[in-house]
Amino acid sequence: MSLRLLWILWIITRFRLDTLIPLERLPWWLRVVFVLSPLRVFPVGRRSRGERLRLAMEALGPIFVKFGQMLSTRRDLFPEDIADELRRLQDQVPPFPGDAAAALVEEELEMTLTEAFAEFDAQPLASASVAQVHAARLHSGADVVVKIIRPGIERVMRQDMALLYRVARLLQMIPEARRLRPVEVVSDYEATLFDELDLRKEAANTSQLRRNFKDSPLLYVPTIHWPLTHRRVMVQERIRGVPVADIVGLKAQGTDLKRLAERGVEIFFTQVFRDNFFHADMHPGNIFVSHETPGDPQYIAIDCGIVGSLTREDQDYLARNLLAFFHQDYYEVAVLHIESGWVGEGTRANEFASAIRAVCEPILEKPLKDISFGQVLLGLFQTARRFNMEVQPQLVLLQKTLLNIEGLGRQLYPDLDLWSTAKPYIERWMKERAGPRGLWDSLRRQAPELTRQLPELPVLAHQALGRAESDYRLRREQNEAIQTIRKQLGHTARGTRRIRVGLLLLALALAWQPLMTWASGQPWPVLAAAALGVLLLAWH
Incomplete structure (x- = not known):
């Protein structure tokens, strides 16, 4: 693990990836760290910044190459020279012999x-x-x-995944990052990545x-x-x-x-x-x-x-959210998030809806060339931080695919209106899912199981009634037992108080003469406090 980490640091140093970071956007103390870093000893060389980034990802291995492939579809987020170099990661990785x-x-x-x-x-x-x-x-x-x-690719991938898990666990310690569920996201990514082997x-x-x-x-x-x-x-x-x-x-x-x-x-x-x-x-x-x-x-x-793939619940949730976005019904979006448990039950729907509206309203009714889903997702994450919303790992692949679709659409036809293209399809699917056809398809899927269970329904009904009657009888017996225990505890408490009073009186009788001698020399507040203490002791 330590050798792999050292190798990654060496690659960052060798290709001077620090020069890709705009120092003016960093805090002053971090700028000082970069300026004094030993990275400055190594020359940048004649390679362009995009070429250095691509070569570094190729040297670091498949996980980093795949990350670069995902970035290559987002030409709107990078300068042309970097986007052109990242595009070469798609099918121009150096071959083995x-x-x-x-x-x-x-x-x-x-x-x-x-x-x-x-x-x-x-x-x-x-x-x-x-x-x-x-x-x-x-x-x-x-x-x-x-x-x-x-x-030998599996060994390298396992080393890189171990590093990703270590980073994810560190992020898990940060409250703002915890809602992103980094360990679960890395776990899902690991499963899909190793399926490729x-x-x-x-x-x-x-x-x-x-x-x-x-x-x-x-x-x-x-x-x-x-x-x-x-x-x-x-x-x-x-x-x-x-x-x-x-x-x-x-x-x-x-x-x-x-x-x-x-x-x-x-x-x-x-x-x-x-x-x-x-x-x-x-x-x-x-x-x-x-x-x-x-x-x-x-x-x-x-x-x-x-x-x-998604569960039927995730499909319904996603479709209803998309339709609510298409109709600009942000209150419905907020309610769906609360009902699904993505945000806390104590979240006020109107406040959440107002926050979502501020992020999403500017992007609707615009051509695809004027929309950046990357910026929208960033805005939604910032909004989610206020409401402690968690990222669902099962939808990470879907989000990644949607970003790829956006990247392809920008390259092919920038004026494509994604909303008007998708809205009729979603509305038709929801109508088929919730309408008579959806009901018929559901019954048809469940027909074999219903046919199998139909002859058993009388027996199952009789067993259910029997269990209900048994449960009612058991609850009644439990209530009676509880009442009996309460009465016994009451009798015990009263008996205990009588014993305490008797013991107290016996103690007073045995110590009467010394007690009277002591009391004769005390002021009345002390005597009153002593009497109150005796009464409380006798009562409890």
């Missing part, structure tokens, strides 16, 4: 490359933080890609997403070749399309960018609400656009290693 990849494939499949493939390209097509992809051809003639986990899970996610969008004009998902898919190796259909971030290429083939951006929003809400199964790693390196029908564009999704 081709002979190491071939050896790992043969070890995992327990066969030679010539037995598994008709052709295998040792030069990778793309290299990411956790795995890299090679082109190949099956003996059937089908073109495929082979995804291979980086050798088992490519069988990614293959299963890919198959599920493909079934959800079978024959859909919105999204195409490649087929998995299961016989050659194992824990560290996955083989799937090779797709050909234009990267979604290649705006020049999309325009060259005549893609309707407005429709493409609107379909991205529709795909997101379809995954979250219709299927309750959403692709949670939608950075531009994982999204392509089909060459076919550019006027009616279709997305292509790969890399389903991280997916998310």
Whole structure:
């Protein structure tokens, strides 16, 4: 652990990441620390600040690379030079050698490359933080890609997660940070991150997403070749399309960018609400656009290693909140937060609603290019601090995906109005969920269980009545026992007082002569206090 921490500090020093911090925004004492820091001994060099940040993240490993991938979708939050460099983290991470990849494939499949493939390209097509992809051809003639986990990556990831846990526990000691539940957030991130190390899970996610969008004009998902898919190796259909971030290429083939951006929003809400199964790693390196029908564009999704889902309660809560935001009903938003337990029951709904209105009102009815969800989330967190609102770990993936969607929308069609695009979909989903169709679907889902329990209903009803009668009889017996105990305690208390009075009188009789001698020499206040004490002792 200490060696890994020293390595991180060395990387920060080597690439002079301190120069990325605007010193004028820091407190004076922290500026002094940076000015006197030994970092100043190392020259900045000729590399740009964006290149130094990218190289540092690559050197630090997969967890930091993934963080950079998330930041790369938020071009509105960074200068152009930094955003361009972070974009290279999406699929241009330095690869590991081709002979190491071939050896790992043969070890995992327990066969030679010539037995598994008709052709295998040792030069990778793309290299990411956790795995890299090679082109190949099956003996059937089908073109495929082979995804291979980086050798030794699990050990490095566990070291980095241990550091993140240590930081999270330190944050847990700060009252303002405690409401963010940092340990739980890191725990959820750990689970999703390590799921990526088992490519069988990614293959299963890919198959599920493909079934959800079978024959859909919105999204195409490649087929998995299961016989050659194992824990560290996955083989799937090779797709050909234009990267979604290649705006020049999309325009060259005549893609309707407005429709493409609107379909991205529709795909997101379809995954979250219709299927309750959403692709949670939608950075531009994982999204392509089909060459076919550019006027009616279709997305292509790969890399389903991280997916998310919500409970039915979370779905309802999210939809009702979104609709309340769309209708600018901030009081309803406040009430939903209080009912869900996200804020304390003692929170006054009107005060919370007023605070939310001050943050959210400026962003509604504006095009996407004029809206920054990053700034909105920052404002909401600042508001939440006043009301002790807690961040829910189960929604962290959803928030991350929504930020990715915003980043894609900004690149494709900045004038997209996210609210008018999403509002009809949410309203339609809520109507289907709460209307006759939703009731019928719920009954249909529960019909097998109801059919099984129906013959048992008379017996269950008789047992319930029996338990109710037994509970009533037990409560009556308990009440009678309590009354008896109270009477006995009363008798005991009165008997105790009689014994105390008798003992006191006996003591007075035995000590009468000395007591009278003592009393004759005392003033009357002392005698009154002594008499009061005797009465209290006798009473208790």
